[in-house]
Amino acid sequence: MADGREEVTYNNTSDIRLLLPGIKDIVRDLVQKDVHVYTDTLLLLGILNRTYELTESVLWAIENNRPLTAFNLLRALFETLGFTYYSMEKLNSVTSSDQYHEEVNRLLFASRANDSEHKAVNILTCMDCASKTFVKIREQYDNICETVHPNAASHFYCAKVGDDESRDVEFRLPFYEFKNQDKLAMTNMAGECCSNIQALCKTIISQRRHQ
DSSP: OOTTTTSOOOOSSSHHTTTHHHHHHHHHHHHOOOOOOOHHHHHHHHHHHOOOHHHHHHHHHHHTHHHHHHHHHHHHHHHHHHHHHHHHHHHOOSSHHHHHHHHHHHHHHOOOSTTTTSOOOOOOOOOHHHHHSSTTTHHHHHHHHHHHSSSSSHGGGGEEETTTTTOOEEEOSSSOOOHHHHHHHHHHHHHOOOHHHHHHHHHHTTTTTOO
């Protein structure tokens, strides 16, 4: 995902589970270095908590052959990766501590509510921003959304095509089965999302501005 590579980095869920303790390590190091809880501390904790639960949950869905559940959870992981990259870029672009704290507040307290002081950034803006480094993230995200949304890709995921000779099509409810290479692809993308989010959070921590 990171640089357009086609090879698989993570081909099983066991490898990805090894990444989860790294999230706890980041949190431990973050709070040990400074006992004060700043707004950017809360922002990072929120991102890392999302990442931990979504990763753990998508692994369950993959291991238990729940393709539509896995697609939904993976989309949320992609959005977390896009938002984390966008946050890193925004925080790195400021030139003063005041601007830094203002930007952190906007990222932390943003909402789509009409009365919100800080308006949430469109997730597609985040995805396009992240594509500067993760060159295929927008394409992969759009493909995942096609299956998440109630449209053709989703509706026909309960159908299994037989061999060319029989031309049979089997419909089952529930359809707990991954198609083609979906399981491997989703496993790899989940691992790369989790790994890349952690790396971005470490970068944000290294750029913190407190007096």
